[in-house]
Amino acid sequence: MYKILTLNNISVAGLEKLPRERYEVASEIQHPDAILLRSFKMHGMEIPKSLKAVGRAGAGVNNIPVEDMSKRGIPVFNAPGANSNAVKELVIAGMLIACRNIGPAWDFARGLEGTDAEISKQVEAGKKNFGGYELPGRTLGVIGLGAIGGRVANAAISLGMNVIGFDPGITVEGAWALDAGVRKAASIDEVLTHSDFVTFHVPLVDATRDLINADRLKRMRDGVVILNFARDGIVDDKAVVEAIASGKVYGYVCDFPSNLLKDTPKVVSLPHLGASTREAEENCAVMVAEQVRDYLETGNIVNSVNFPEVIMPRAENCYRLVVVNSNVPNMLGQISTKLADTGVNIHDMLNKSKGELAYTLVDVDQAIPESCVADIEAIDGVLAVRVID
């Protein structure tokens, strides 16, 4: 029986991928084999010794101590692209919220008092305060053209906008999926100087912290609208609020409210709703539950942020040894020698690496004695070992 600890609500569609006869899933459980979570912050959490995998039902993994997991030989899985349409739709809504002044206009309408005839009069007198502008012909700058940024760029083109994007790490697949009308910028600053709207779709890492700061704001067009549906910390909120007060920035729409943002005029901060659609929650949960299950039951790895992709078909009547080790010379030699010393015959073997980690699957014809597993565990550089019957 595998034990799965959930640290957030995970869509039932995903949990159904873990059959009850083989999986016990609960929000409180001892000795979990895997953790499933969304935005729960795992930093500082005590990591159970039994843990073999972490599955993030979503895209961002900055809430997970990925480096620490790697040192323990634990793969972290996520669900790339599974919530990208949900975020795209909210970003498009965010542009409209800003340029049509929907926040203050809604507040105005909610504050109306009197008879319907009086309200109608106040509406006609007051609406001039909320006049806006349209999207076609305006330029959207997209920083990060991955799963979400690519969709946002294409959607903006279909709305008649000009789009300029920057992503030094764009994948070949991502580039193929982009509308040919998306202009490629050589730097973030090139995007900023040409854009009426700027939206961010990058992970929060050291290099992306405060991508928008007071200095960069000065280089942006007057009246720019900034959208942050990526992460708190990518935009320096204080600098943006000051730029709103000075009239430089027209509006700021984000997914990360704070005391500073929630009461600032021209700021609309939503409660981290980007991925909160039924479809996205199901897509993410299903994808990550299937990946974690595959890892636990076969050792195969798909969509891990810290481990290489490893898929080895399982031969019948074989025992599978799974070894995670440091990516240093002579590990394979030592592992196969330990197996040979015990008289275990190797049927099939696959070794792949990613950065400082290497991962090996070995299918053998007979049960591996516990002493042999212990010997492999004791090899300097081996981080985790398990046998799948």
Ligand SMILES: NC(=O)c1ccc[n+]([C@@H]2O[C@H](COP(=O)([O-])OP(=O)(O)OC[C@H]3O[C@@H](n4cnc5c(N)ncnc54)[C@H](O)[C@@H]3O)[C@@H](O)[C@H]2O)c1
């Ligand atoms: N608001 C929400 O609910 C919500 C939902 C999903 C994702 N997110 C956030 O959005 C981020 C992006 O999600 P995604 O699915 O598009 O991820 P992704 O991995 O598909 O795309 C990220 C892209 O950013 C690029 N990038 C990295 N550093 C960059 C830099 N300094 N400048 C320009 N580009 C850079 C990468 O090359 C990659 O193409 C996630 O990491 C997460 O933090 C938020």
Ligand SMILES: O=C(O)[C@H](O)COP(=O)(O)O
């Ligand atoms: O990175 C993500 O996928 C989003 O921020 C979604 O987070 P959530 O699953 O907590 O809504």
